[in-house]
Amino acid sequence: MSYDLYFGPExxxxxxxxxxxxxxxxxxxxxxxxxxxxxxxxxxxxxxxxGTGISVNxxxxxxxxxxxxRWHGEAASHVVDLMYQVARIVERESGLDGNDPQLDCPxxxxxxxxxxxxxxxxxxxxxxxxxxxxx
Numbered sequence: 001m002s003y004d005l006y007f008g009p010e011x012x013x014x015x016x017x018x019x020x021x022x023x024x025x026x027x028x029x030x031x032x033x034x035x036x037x038x039x040x041x042x043x044x045x046x047x048x049x050x051g052t053g054i055s056v057n058x059x060x061x062x063x064x065x066x067x068x069x070r071w072h073g074e075a076a077s078h079v080v081d082l083m084y085q086v087a088r089i090v091e092r093e094s095g096l097d098g099n100d101p102q103l104d105c106p107x108x109x110x111x112x113x114x115x116x117x118x119x120x121x122x123x124x125x126x127x128x129x130x131x132x133x134x135x
Contacts, residue, residue: 001068001069001122002053002055002066002067002068002069003066003067003068003069003080003083003102003115003118003119004064004065004066004101004102005064005065005066005083005087005098005099005100005101005107006062006063006064006098006099006101007062007063007064007087007090007091007094007096007097007098007099008062008063008096008097008099009096009097010097014060014061014062015061015062015096016043016061017042017043017044017058017060017061018058018061018094019042019045021058021093021094021095022045022058024089024093025047025056025058025086025089025090025093025094026038026045026047028089028093029047029049029056029086029089032082032085032086032089033049033051033052033054033082033086034049034051035049035050036048036049037049037050043059043060043061044057044058044059044060045057045058045059046058046059052067052071052079052082052083053067053068053070053079054066054067054079054082054083054086055067056086056090058094063090063094063096065083065086065087065090067079067080067083069118069119069122069123069126070123071119071123072119072120072123072124073120076116076119076120076123077112077116079119080112080115080116080119081112083115084107084110084112084115087107088107091107100115102115102118103115103118
C-alpha cells in the first residue's frame with residue numbers, strides 16, 4: 001500500500017518518454033534526498049530513495065510518485081514534505097500537472113496536513129506506529 005501521486009496532461013493524450021526531463025528530475029531529487037537508486041530500462045525509468053521509500057517513475061511517458069504508508073507523526077510530516085517537493089520538481093521538469101488522488105485534488109491545492117492525517121490513520125490501522133523516522 002502506498003500514497004500515490006500522478007501527473008498527466010489536461011487533455012489525457014499520451015506523451016512520449018522524456019529522457020532529458022527524467023535526467024533533470026534525477027539530479028534535483030538527488031540534491032534534495034541524497035543517495036537514490038536509479039533503474040534505467042528505456043522507455044521506463046525509476047528512482048528510489050531507501051530512507052523514505054519515495055519512488056519516482058517515468059514509464060512510457062507517464063509519471064508517478066509513490067511512498068509506502070510506513071510513517072506517522074513527525075516522520076510522516078517530513079516524508080510528505082519531501083514527497084511534495086519532489087512532485088514540484090516532476091511538475092516543473094515534465095510540464096505536467098500533478099494530482100493527489102487520496103485528497104482528490106490537484107497538487108497545487110494539496111494540503112500536507114491532510115496527507116499526514118492519512119499516513120497517521122494507515123499507520124494506526126496496521127500497527128506501524130513506532131517505526132524509526134527518516135532524517
